[in-house]
Amino acid sequence: MKRFIHFNARSVEQAVSLLNRFQGRAEFIAGGTDLLGKMKDRILPRYPEAVINLKTIPGLDFIRSEAEGGVTIGALTRLEDIAAHPLIKEKFTALAQAAGRTASPHIREMGTLAGNLCQDIRCWYYRTPENRFPCLRKGGGRCYAIEGDNRYHSIFGGTVEEGCYAVHPSDTAPALTALQARIRTSKRVIAIDDFFEIGVTKTTALDFDEIVLEIFLPEPGEGCRSAFLKFALRKSIDFPIVNCAVAVTLKGWRIVQARICLNAVHVRPYRSIEAEEALLGKPLTDETAEMAGNLAVAGARPLKHNAYMVQISRAMVKRTLLSCTS
Amino acid sequence: MNDEISRMQEMLDNLGADRYPEVAFKHIGKKGPRRVDGLHKASGQADYTMDVRLPGMLFLRFLTSPYPHAKILRMDTSRAEGLPGVRGILRYDDPGLPPAVDLAGHVPAAEIVLPEIVHFQGQECGAAVCADSEEVAEEALGLIDIEWEVRPFVLEAEEALKPEAPLANPEVFTWGNHYNEMLLGEAYTDIKKGDVVAGFAEADKIVEFRSQRRLHTWIGPERPCGVFRWNGDGVEVWVKQQRPHVAKRVIASWFGGIPMNKIQIHCLYQGASFGGWSQVNWNLGPMYCAAVLAKRTGRPVKWVFTRREDFFGGEMDEGAYYLKVGARKDGTITAVEGRAVLANQQWPVFHFLKHLVENTRIPNLYGKFLTVMVNKGPNVPTRCEQNANTHTQTLVFDHIANALNLDPTEVALKNDGAFGHDTVWLDQHKVDRGFPVRDSLKECIEKGKRAIDWDRKWHPPGTKKMPNGRLHGLAFTFAHEWDDSGGSSEMAIRLERNDGTASILGMGSDNGVDAENSYCLIAADELGMKLEDVHYNPRFDPGFFRMTPDSSTNMAVNGFAVRNAARILKRQILEAAVAPVAQTQRGSFPAFFPEAKAEDLDIKDSIIFLRKDPTKRVSLAELVGPSRSAGPMTDNENLGMRTPFSVPLFAYGYHVQDGTYHPEHIYTKFCRQAHFMEVEVDPETGEVIVTKVVNVNDVGKAINPMSCHGQQYGGTYMGVGRGLTEEVIYDPVTGVMLNGNLLDYKIAGMLDIDGPIDTLLVETGMGYGPYGVVGIGEDIGTVIPALLGPAVFNAIGVRVDDFPITPDKILKALGKG
């Protein structure tokens, strides 16, 4: 890797102050599995002058059950610890499953929850070394995927203003969406539905100097079950082609609340409100799950090479819903 | 001893069964021994060229092209030269560079060391920078300013054939992008046997189809790399090359000639090659640059490719196939006609219908084979050059068996044969060449059918839905075994002083096939030694030219060389045991067995004994005696040693094995292989789950069964990756590679086969190697990718003749994509 200056931040304030000092020419690092790949490949138009380590900030690696219900997970908590945590497995199943299916066992020992949530896109044009494709997300003029090979790109259109079709690759993001997470940052609390905001060089609503501190998951209501499924070409290592997380609350046989979130199919995690609403008041059966799957992809507008993702999304919604019944 | 040598010479250019007398196998064929290299490798101590660091070493990196087709018009390296830590830059226009030089390709040909014209994105070109560290070299590359002439390019073979296609290499292929027929002529492009028109007229059923194989590549875990150091007027070279002997020969031709005896080759363990980079024509181009810069800087220079740089190039089966098959109702194939347009083959001599010639009785064949240049990396044998053939044979048989509603295993047996002849002819051939007469294909199929429970599980395509909603598929394919290229080899064995252990000597090159153990097993059995007393060091060049342990020919060539050396050495040992020891001017010591003749003795467990009275015994350690500096008599008298310094015990063996690559050559192969696969296809996602694989290989004779099984399950994993997920993907608009990393290029991992792999061996003794062996290293990884086609078809009832068979294609075939 090219040279840079490195700081071990001792506090959130120090990390922010360091970042501000470098005026956008510094990067935060936590697990590092995303950032270092980008730096090794020199894909960014401007290589960071400084890297600020957040792992040295004390008190951000924890899973805490709250007295008033719910659980709070520190930003630096490793995915493997989340996947193996008994309480998360029991009450926030979708998140445990998502964390347990992210990347490979090694990456899960390194990668943090906040890092997974804030990770950059995997579009292969964006990621080609040496900034070979100076695309929209790097401040360039166009999206190369539209004319090029878009087999893993968005089936629900691009960002409105910029036209980028790179999907959001996180496995935990849809789980946190289904579970209605709230993200506390160094500046504020953001609801998960407002967290993903796509722009040039950004995938979240965070200000450039804002740091995720912890993620709060509200106590699931009675009768609420959640699940996560992932479709990828390989059983390990791979990013999703499509993943899906759902949280369904049943009262008796009736669905009283449903949250359905697909990911890797759109520039941000894709919630299907239509499918959610259509399920209300209905039982959870093969038929209703299939209906939800159909509704979830009703708005799909696939590109030249990715129509298959529509079908997979449909199946994933159905199956994830049904896996809540087992 | 002369008998042994003349017997060895009789077997050269071997076209028949091994005619040596049998030995009792104590070690050969046993599963017991652990790998010779096992502790070394698993403990992390094993050294690879990537790990080499020498005092004062510099690091060399290459400029690579951002364009698929371009020419350097002007290059300014001054900024790079000024970067601290840069120790030398070699430019394409350096007056010290020869116009072209042999760079150790699969086919000897002069190549440009540092091209100024590039033919694929990512090609090393223009400049090589050596610096104190890889990072500095890389930074310096970024400081080179280049003005490019960017040229039009073409990426797909069939596109490149169109008249309006741009020329991919206008300086060399001035006439168009197709080249094998222009360079080699019809003997290599056309296969014509019988009369296909008449053959199709006889057929009850004719099927025609098109299939496609997309580019996939080798992925050697250790990247291409090497180190060059000048030692006075000699050189020392670390090569990651599966053919170090080729590298040595080529290096000797550089710089006006370097004597062979001043070239020291270090070929450490190799993080696998699978052919691949080792066979690219330019594969020693980086080494040449390293040599020049090492000379100029007076320091050792190490070059290493990036992982991405190792992605350019791939297997030789990339392209499109058009096939037509006719058969009678009973499954007898009457004619096959085919046309294939394949991309970038650097070695375009292997016809895609050759398997149908060599292992079927199909009387009428016509095949047209075109190779076409496109602006992607060079395609070379990758695990094996025969992927195009296994692809063709598997699909031809599966398509016609299905069209006739016949069990594919029966169709295979119906058409087994060779060169258009049936098995009666084949059996006569076995007799004529001294082989046992066994029906290899039948034995393989029967064994495999039992293992996969074929008769119970076989069903028509698209008819079996599992309780879990997935579609069940079962498939079979077959081929002959191939020790494809033949070769030649010389190896030696010497008994070490002091303890009488045996060292097998031959140029090192370890690719992981456990050749070391196999040599030791042979030598131990032939010499009558304990296995632990025999050793082969694969990381050493003692000067003996050993055939590479790859291309499946290891045992068929090197096995002979070791075996011959062992036989001669054994004779030497026994003769030494009956001759007076250490005849010097001051007298001699009596023989260990003064009354006996060599024939009266034998060796067992490293002990020489008198056959008729085994209590009369001498260990090999006693026979060879100690290594000491003093003269024989004094040492003996003073120390009471029984053995003075005596005759060195050392013998060589060599072998030349006939090859198959002459287009007219009839080289009948008798051993067969059969593979069975069970899959479940998820009709809603297009996912393919491989739930069981059965590999049955007739290996002739298994010298080292664990190694055979390793090639089977290993090849199966590689094959499943190649068939389902592996594809090198280029941007159609810019010609830039999009997935040159191991995340986006997907080789199979631990969980990507979800079920058992049964690895079964058949031993008919019908191979041309020693003891009747054939090599199987290239077989399984080459056959399994094609087998996924029939397996998926049997599951979903619709053809996806487009490899890799990814979910998008399956869903499309099912009308859901």
Next chain:
Amino acid sequence: MPERSEGTERFHCPYCQKHQESFEALKNHVLTEHRMETVPEPEGLIRLTVNGEVRSIRVEAEWTLYQVIHDRLGLTGAKMFCDRGACGSCTVIMNGRAVLSCMTLAIECDGAIIKTVEGVAAEHPGLIEKYAEHHAMQCGYCTPGFVVTAKALLDKNENPSEREIREALAGNLCRCGTYPQHPIAVLDFVRQQKTAGSTDLGSENQEGKNR
């Protein structure tokens, strides 16, 4: 080699050039005297415990842990295969976790307790024996990464099922396709450990307790 053992090293403050007696003292000095939040730390000096030995090493910020272990410490068992965190060949155990040394900045590993394949082999020659016996390797390049990952699993779970072994090793790529042999080798090793009466596989790992 740039590394120096503890005790022989003078700890220089990079800002005022004053010497300190220990690394801890230097850290404290920089924190209190130089308001370190505004300037780089005395980076470059990290202390690792590698296979039980304490090593103080001066590193550059951009060096990965792989570079330090492989190139500086000469522990070449960690192998460079993918260089992007996708293959597991460079795995080491750090503070009880199997991590990818190619995707870890060395400068962030100060104080870490690390075990490489060399350390695993020294601790468990029996595991290496089983790997050799069952041919759980071909070219051998990726093998150390499997061995280290398997050891990390055994530290957490001394009696893993075949499925658990397969899942733990799912992030290690082997191009030769030796996958079926790894669970066999590991299970055989576990079985042997059990019959030998040594059931405290985990406790031998005195370094990796801070999970």
